[in-house]
Amino acid sequence: LETAHAIAQKLGSRVWMRWTAAPLAMARLRTSDAAGAALVLDDATRLGGAQRVEGPVDSPSLTLGERQLWLARAELALHDERPSDALAIADARLAAEGAANPDSRLGVPRLALLRADALIALQRYGDAADALDAARDQATDQGAHPMLWRIDAASGHLHRVQRQRLEARRCFDRARAVATELAAAVPDEELRAR
Secondary structure, three states: OHHHHHHHHHHOOHHHHHHHHHHHHHHHHHOOOHHHHHHHHHHHHHOOOOOOOOOOOOOOOOOHHHHHHHHHHHHHHHHOOOHHHHHHHHHHHHHHHHHHOOOHHHOOHHHHHHHHHHHHHOOOHHHHHHHHHHHHHHHHHHOOHHHHHHHHHHHHHHHHHOOOHHHHHHHHHHHHHHHHHHHHOOOOHHHHHO
16 A cells, blocks of 8 residues: 555546545554554645645545545544544545445445444443444345354444343454454465464
């Protein structure tokens, strides 16, 4: 991602800068480099001066790259313990996605999961459970199996913080079963074990 993003910058390609900046920022975030993630997102937004890459968060006409940048910003806000900011981004994007496509089955499970994580951080557990149910339904309808283990793990976390240990265990077991199923499809034995 670092190499791809550097090439995109060298080319001056706004499209490729968007496509590489968001996953690079999320990768940095997942490796505990929040400052690096913020820097990548800020650089992608600047794009050579005053021009902005991202449109308004609630615009239904954002490109896929711009949507990914907003999702990365929401994940960064959640990481930085600003769940209200993450929730505001998620709600605005969900409203825009809903306006563009009223069929809720075709929603964005990753966005619904992010919304649920923000609601859990805000201790709005009932709303978080609803968001997780929506994320699970969307991921199931779309065949997005890699998202299911994350949704089940978040559901387990939600039940755990509410001291519902038995239900939490069920969710964690479901998450492990999905992860095991996904890992079984990886041909390299060492990678599969990891």
